[in-house]
Amino acid sequence: MPTEILMPALSPTMEEGTLAKWLVKEGDTVSSGDLLAEIETDKATMEFEAVDEGVVGKIMVAEGTEGVKVNTPIAVLLEDGESADDIGDTSAPKSKASSNAAPAEGSDKTDPAKGYGRGDTDASPAPAAPKSDSGDRVFASPLARRIAKDKGLDLSQIKGSGPKGRIVKADVENATSMPKAEAPKAASISSTPASTGQSSDAVVKMYEGREYEEIPLNGMRKTIAARLTEAKQTIPHFYLRRDIQLDALLKFRSQLNKQLEGRDVKLSVNDFIIKACALALQSVPTANAVWAGDRVLQLKPSDVAVAVAIEGGLFTPVLKDAEMKSLSALSAEMKDLATRARDRKLAPHEYQGGSFAISNLGMFGIDNFDAVINPPHGAILAVGAGVKKPVVGDDGELAVATVMSVTLSVDHRVIDGALGAELLSAIKENLENPMVMLA
DSSP states (O other): EEEEEEEEESSTTTTTTEEEEEOTTOEEOOOOEEEEEEEEEESSSSEESSSOOOEEEESSOOOOOOEEETTTTEEEHHHHHHHHHSSSOOOOOOOOSSSSOOOOOOOOOOOOEEEETTTTTTTSOOOOOOBBBTTBBBBHHHHHHHHHHHTOOOGGGSSSOOOOGGGGGHHHHOOOOOOOOOOOOOEEEEEESSEEEEEEEEHHHHHTSOOOOOOOOOHHHHHHHHHHHHHHHHOOOEEEEEEEEHHHHHHHHHHHHHTTGGGOOOOOOHHHHHHHHHHHHSSSSSSSSEEEESSSOOOOOOOEEEEEETEEEEEEEEEEEEGGGHHHHHHHHHHHHHHHTHHHHHHHHHHHHSSSEEEGGGTOOOOOOOOOOOOOBBBEEEEEEEEEEEEETTSOOEEEEEEEEEEEEEEEOOOHHHHHHHHHHHHHHHHSSSSGGOO
């Protein structure tokens, strides 16, 4: 029976993508592992591999089509002995097509949930892809979803026997009715719905007669807008600020860089900040945590994310086990991640996860700012520039010191005020006494 190839979810947060380029054409024979297409997500362009072998019987979504929802049929694969006549009535999904699709910028292979459904070529639409109680997408073929809906089955309770655990027709036909438990109701904060802002038409009308250029939103900018709006609306931020004297660190860094010249290593202040935060999370382990909806996950390792600005947006690559790594190792890893982030060649596992983030705008001359928490992180440190300021020393004498202002944005659901203050104090202690970080 013909197999529908579905739009894959190439990252846990992907809901739609752009089919940038087909690497096969109708009539081509493919085997498991062969590259089928290049698909743009909100973060990168990735290659999509075949799971089964067969002949490409029909391509249902043209190159350059934007906004293709996950689990939408994009092609049909025929088995040996089957022909195009076996496909039946299939039609391409209605989605916004672009005649100028962005070229592939990278080809990072991940372990995507492959979008294949067997024998799902009848014309009736399949229900939307279900999710488990934890919010994860349940992967099932369109036919399996239709049968489950007709039988009143909860797909999240069925174990799939297809590729990558995908639920197929046989799984739901052999299952007994298991109605889905009613989800708990969220506590109501206000009866007034949250404002969604002015409509695009209203804003455009406001600027009639004024000269402007309309910039369409790409996938990354849409995701940034949605996630940060959600973060500010749903995360109870509070902010803690400290000034950190950097003179001892700058002197120590200069000495280390002279000794490391032969290894072609040059440590940045940001490398020390990463190390200081990683060690502080170990000193204050209760603050090394993330919000998981109905619970808090307290991490053992210090997985520190660092914001990297790229054209049109940003990435937050994660340095895992940062507390265990030397300054030179952190420096080399950060340079590699930043370079590949700017080239959009990071795989999802390299920019997802972590419990804590750093956003450093000091190199742009920003003295201080407040950063928005990147969920599900418990906190983010906003780092300003180191500037010369008058300070009063321990002896009461006035002196000049290099002072860096930092702001810790904290999720109050995860970290309380006193705990956040303790974490920021540990970060300050590490940076003002840098040799301690090598002990």
